Amino acid sequence: MTVTNPDSNCAIPESSDAENLNSDANLAPSHTANIGSTSKVPTGSSAKLAGSAPPQWAIERFFNRLGQYPAAIGSALDRLAARRGPIGRIVWFFSSVQLGLVWLFLTATYIAIGSGMPWVRSAFDVTSMEFFDAFPMVILMLLLITTLTVVTLRRIRLSLYKLGVWTVHTGIITLVIGCFFYFGMKHEGMVRIFLNQKVNHYYDSSVRALYIVNPQNKRHVMVGLPQLPIFKKRSPGDTPLNIPIPAKDLSRLNPAWVHAHVAIVGYYPYSEIAPTPFSRPVNHAPHNPAIAVNLSAGGVSSGAQWLLGKLPAGRVMDRGSPFGIEYLYHPSARRQRDITTSFHGTNAIIVNVPKDHVRRVYIIKPNTPIVVKGTPYTLLPIAKITMPLRSPGYLGATSQCYMINVTRTDAGGLFKFQRVALFRYPTRTVDFILKHGKRELIPNKIDHQLHIRYLDAARDQFWVVEHKNGTFTLVHRAAGGKVSVQPMKLGSNAPAVVQGMPVQFSLQSDADMRFRPELIPPADRRPKVENTMGKCVLELQLTRPDRRPESIYLQYQQFGLSGDLPPAKVRMGNGQTADFIFSQLERPLPVTLKLMACKELFYSGGENFPRDFISKVRMTNDKTGQNRIAVIHLNHPAQADGLHLFQARFGHDPATGSPFTVLGVGNTHGFYAMLVGVIMVILGIGYAFYIKPILLNIKKKQLAAYAARLQKSSTHTNAPV
């Protein structure tokens, strides 16, 4: 018992002894020895002799009575432990405090290894969450709470003075059970919402998925990939994966695709898809035709620069140099005609109205109207801009554009719109109209009878044209619009003059550029799931009856169908393609979220260190149609039908500048059980360390006074008459 050091003037150290959390652990079972009850206080001996019970507080009596019930269970366990046989041995085994300490030690070791040695998690191919949710941890926790339960019931009788240890032990058991619930049912992920965009799903953080889209009918299927490795490389050459994509999923997108067999055969963590040049195939067209050009001027050489014919951003080089270069693979006759058209000026447009058999070249200047004779069109050039493209597949591509207001005066009416004509990618030319006072984008153009091609001659432009017969020509439009054309051959030089300086073009080689995973060097890796997931590649194998197997590589991206990377376009036969995306599993949200507004707040006068991100979101319950507005910002989350929404990131689309917010999403089942558990632990420790010693001191004084009274009374009674 704690009151074994009456000479000490220190109230707390005795409590440490803490209380005897298990002070009687090596003694006889508590319910038989009545350990912890006040009757064991040594000063009560005289009271016993006198045949009267020592004084007890009501609360003491309450807990003593309450303690009878667990004590009865403890007695039953005692009887079981006394039996011979496996059950008795098991109860005996779990009755040891030392055993509990062994479990604690093993738990601490397991946690320290799992957290401090990330390579261990990597070796077992599990995330930190999976490592700490794995069977060794579960078994350790089960053993710990079993030992805790048996020891508490058999060795610690519930009383006012053992309330602390009982609370702590019960709290730990509640906490562990709460953890099983919480982590067993946990889902969490992220959702990215652009301004004014609506979303009703989020992307799970731990489970990845493959998305297959039929661009023709816009249908898609999602195949969850929980079995995918995390840190371990799997490649068809040595350790192949074989996760087939169900044929029914493909046929759901297009019945004709049922004959195609798609399987996941490889996985490359810490990898990025990088272009690798291969020799061009002899019998069929290259997948990704590419050429390597070298530029030299004034004795300085640029080295081989690869241009990729089918990748819009990859076929152009026009940043950071005084001229632009573009590689055109099998361009149309009209495109060839356009780029070889000479003129005299810095900006020109080719206006083509097939209906009226008109094709003219105009030199344009801002705010100088052009009447296209013989047609109903009047054009008013507004301004030249440089614009990044956001169309799928055009990531990273930019082009000079000219904004031209068009007025059409036929059919007895007046029709106005604005055409934005692109220099590099004329097919992406768009129209804008004013509708209800708002400027509305018409991506596929509103007037198909008018064709405007913009030609930028503000600086020198080169085109390396690869013709269908395999020959090359170099088209050079000097600044000012004059065009010269010369043939090129592989390995030979083509001279040109740019702003008075002689430049040598050489076409060094051609290739079929394949995109293959390139491993990040081991020294730069960290076996942390976020890093791995952000940089990994999936290898698919597509087998069709009429073709040999084809490998497809998919770079991971976070936000599924709305991700930043263009999808991999795969030829499925009959001239049809499917889009493949490797990302996270999509899960439904209980509400539809619409981002109404978002803002980044900085400290006064600052612009580098944000102090908060604020997202104003409208939540609509799809079932009831109820709306509510939530303002979510750092440390101020919102709830949506049991899901927690919190501010995770904030940013702007690099191409359009449109702001977006990224909200974290997670459920919290079992949280309150865990909370109750930890509160019990903390309160129990506080009680055992700091309240109980005070109670014991008071009790000690009370019993001493009681004993003194008894002794006095006994002396008085036995005094000789």
Add this chain to the structure above:
Amino acid sequence: MGFNLRRSVARAGHVRIQFLASLVILLTVITAALPGVAGGAVIKVDEAAVPKLPMGHPVIGPGSPQVNPIPSKSRMRETSDIVNQNRTIFKKGIHLSALEMLTIQNNDELKTLDTWARESIHAICGYSSINGEKPLYTALDMAFRPQAWDNRNFIYIMAVPIRERLGKLVSPREAKRILEQGTVSPVFLANPEVRKLLIQIGSQSVLSSSVQQISIAMQTFQTLGQQLAIVPPAKSDPHGRWVEPIRLLPNLGKMIGTIAPNLKAAKPLTGYSTATAKAVTLAYVDLGYGWTSNNVSEANAGIHQLAVALPAVNPTIYPEYAKRFVEVWYNRVFNGTLIGVFFYFISLTLFLIAATGAYPAARKPAIIFFTLAVLLHATFMGIRWWLAGRIPIQNEFESVLGSAFIGCVVGLILEYWKRNSLFGLAFSFVGFLAMTACFVVPFVLGKSIGANISHVDGVLNTYWLYIHVNVVISSYALIGASFCLGLVYLFTKLHYSNTPASLVIQNRFKFATVGGPALAMAGGGGGYASGPTGYGGSKTPEQLAAELTEQRLGFLTRLDQANIIVLQMAFWFLGTGIIFGAVWADYSWGRPWGWDPKETFALVTWLVYLIIVHLRFVSPKYRSDWTAWLSIVGFLVMMFNWIGVNFFLVGLHSYA
């Protein structure tokens, strides 16, 4: 043997109090008055250093036009003149005191120019001063005369492997110098070969942060002149950015060579009056011109004009003089760490003498020093709180000092209550350790651990930070004290086992018999053995040996009891702190527990203490030993969690 502060003070008289007060003031004044030394360790730079490699790339190299913020004047000297100037008279004659207290906006923070200079110089050369000069002098010289610094070796390379690799590009003598001093010149760093090598080294993740440190140092040097945003925003835009003086008159650049006549035509930036803009610009140009042309009187005139003009631009938002004054003073006294080291060390030594029984009366001065140390600690924490406008527990520097402060307050209360010198010993050790670490680590590692006052990250901008962090760091201080007591226990026990009581008494008798000196102490705890009877007396050696053994056991028991008091508090505080963190995480991020390394190692520390609490019952005979050993283990786990995790593991608590 109780101690009463009031009685002691009365007994000590005014003389002793005056002595102590004088000591505090003296230390403060000494450290504040030595401008060169105040910045910390001083680096020596050889001005005549000759580059061993050819000049670097002209575009990225120092001396590029944008580095110098002063618009050219027709009478501006050539670069060669600037480099070859004799600056001795200028250095002596320049008065920077007024300039030091002006405010600058840097990294979105408002700070004095003195603070900005210290931070910049530290980022560049790993020290706070070069050649004993004032940091502001050096920073302005680098800003105004970058050409003069191009060939001087002052850019610090922290990582020794990088020094070795760079050494292979130069002569053996220069390689040895780089290895020993760790400094190189901007020209050296701008060399393409060096840049290529650094990029190559930077691709190795182990050294990437070290390469980044060099890159930051170089970048800081190159952009010093562009950072001088010392003009407060206009009255019409009180939340706007501060601007560089040269931007006040945007079209001034067109008038290079004939500034003064054309100032009349210059239009000020929106919101500023023409008179203000012209006054500030002219003052700044005077300073810059005076600085570059070695004209001390013109530079001083510019400083004087700036000191008058800048606070008047927008007095409502310009930081008050008292705050700026205190900030400069706070910088000069090493943020109070050196004074703290001194007082905690004295109290630690005195408590050690008193606790071991060698001279129990030492406890009185010990507790006076300890109280003074805690008061000074509180003062400096309060100053930092005032300057930062938030509770200072945001980064490693602040959390270490905050932790020690809370621990020392607890220790002071316990010491006044228990009067056993042990709590004073343990917590003055914690205070000393924390102050020493905060003072020394930046110079040893050459990197900042957060001594600079900065804004709170957005995600930490909540009251939960203070609740969670304060409780956790309190437990860290208590764990530190428990470690100290455990260590003292183990060393004392080792000493006792090496010198058994019977042997001690035997030796004393031998000394007494031969008339040797009556030693007061024969090892720790020996003082108790002398007892009231002195040596010999009426007791037999066996009786004395038994008494000594009992006294020794008593000392060990007191150590154990003190340890368990501290340890229980640490256990409870740590558990509560972890839970507060979990509740915060659940509220803010929807997940109370993420198995982040900081979380898991805090849990491991807590489990160690849980094991201690239970081991005391399982093994009553050795419970004190178990407690002492596991206190040390718990401290090591805690230190790994606090410091090691930041270096070796990646997690959510990188700021902690």
